[in-house]
Amino acid sequence: MKKKKIAISACLLGEKCRYDATDNKNVKLLAKLENCELVPFCPEDHAFGSPRPTMDLIQTKEGQKAISNGTGADLSDPIKQYATVFFDKHSDIDLFIGKDRSPSCGVCSARLYDKEKNLINTKEAGLMAKEAKIRGIRSFDAEVFICPETML
Ligand code: SF4
Secondary structure: OOOOEEEEEHHHHOOOOOOOOOOOOOHHHHHHOOOOEEEEEOHHHHHHOOOOOOEEEEEEOOEEEEEEOOOOOEOHHHHHHHHHHHHHHOOOOOEEEEOOOOOOOOOOOEEEEOOOOOEEEEEEOOHHHHHHHHOOOEEEEHHHHOOOOOOO
16 A cells, blocks of 8 residues: 655654754654655755744734744745745645644644734644645644544
8 A cells, every 4th residue: 555645844753953953853743654654844944954043923914924033034935935846846745744833834833923923823824834735735733643533
């Protein structure tokens, strides 16, 4: 039987690609995925390297943007471009698993702020996860996927 092809945040696999060059390795999650083909991604490391300043998802008049907490720069375009190239290249992805709460990878858990940094939503999709959802790919936050009732 053909293995399920799963796009997954690289930090969950143990890659040290977080903003502080650490990882989010999730052994329980990896055990659940042992018979799958895993395709890791990290838009932020690809665009900005690790370590890097953190960023937040901000609601603006032009839509949701990833804004650097270090410089205030709009970092959205490199993340979106990475997502487009990734999903075009891997058009046969069966499932997307993103690191919960990330402004890039969170599926239903990213925090959204207004321009004054007031928290306005805690159930947003990050910029890469949004692209997965637009393309109709089944998508889960990692913390949801490891729940026993979540099936492949
Ligand atoms: S949550 Fe996404 S952007 Fe952040 S380190 Fe993990 S893979 Fe990279």
